[in-house]
Amino acid sequence: MSAAEALAAIHTLFDAASSSEYLGESVSVAGHSLRTGARAVAAGAAPALVAAALLHDVGHMLDRDSAAALARGDDIRHEDTGAAWLARWFGPEVTEPVRLHVDAKRYLCAVDPGYYDILSPISRRTLAMQGGPLDGDELAAFQAGGHAEDAAAVRRWDDAGKDPSAVIPPLSAYDDLLASLVRA
Template sequence: MTNAYDALSTLFAGEGGQEYLGEQVSMAQHMLQTGRAARAAGAPAELVVAAVLHDVGHFSGAISGRDLMSGNDNHHDAVAAEWLSTWFDEAVTEPVRLHVAAKRYLCATDPSYYDKLSDASKFTMAVQGGVMDAAEVAAFAAEPYAQEACRLRRFDDLGKDPDAPAVTLADFRGDIDGLDRTLSPRSAR
């Protein structure tokens, strides 16, 4: 079985170079900047890795990120969480699975949050269900990783700067390898 870092390296080097859904950064740059924001905020390794990997669901599947921008929800959050579960536990996969819902939740519970979203993010939120209603807010708040997903979502919003200093996947290798459950402690690099 391929370890997480090697599988991710292939994705980031290939599909990661694609445009990030109407933003001025590539998909890989966006995810890496999101990881850097999480690390700078002192987030635990699990949340840093979730931040780096939260949008890998745009890379594959029957409906791509381009389809999302055309008005079809690609459910990239669930696709990513499922794919990442090959290597990582719920502390990584659940914030990833919930990060779209977190955007909808934050818009429902913090009216000023919506105004901070990029135009592309506002558009995709409408495709992904729009602002949560009261029942959805209560259900989301009851999720075990809701708080981490909200933190991830706020880091996500910071990962869209075309002028940010470069960051690479290799900058996160220690965190990724440290959490990859397929690596034995002796084989971690």
């Protein structure tokens, strides 16, 4: 698949999600993703990590019923859905932080005593559905993984990306960056 095809698919997904409710947060799912990407840019992140931050919640965009599923208490594994969809175009430097961003929340709750306190009420509720803080073998496996640090960075930008007053660039501002990361 070409970069043009990847960009077209991503833009279609974001356009459809531009007014989609984001699990009760004060921003749309597309707006949240744009805010998260902007946080990564502001932090001076590498291009692949900016892409991961921008695209971390495409699994929610793909599953239009994710809010209803979460209201029922179902964990929809949006991180896996999103990473699999993105793997058509991007390598693990983008897809692994996406796949691991939920476990990164669980990890940060386990190792950072103040982290839980910064989570939104919705993120606290989903944390319980996602298994709570990592411990034991899960914690050790996450720490040993090759993308743990990147996933934790994406997670922190994710948490900061829920401010409705943040000024954000449009998705098109990321087109060149995304196109440069699409695998041949």
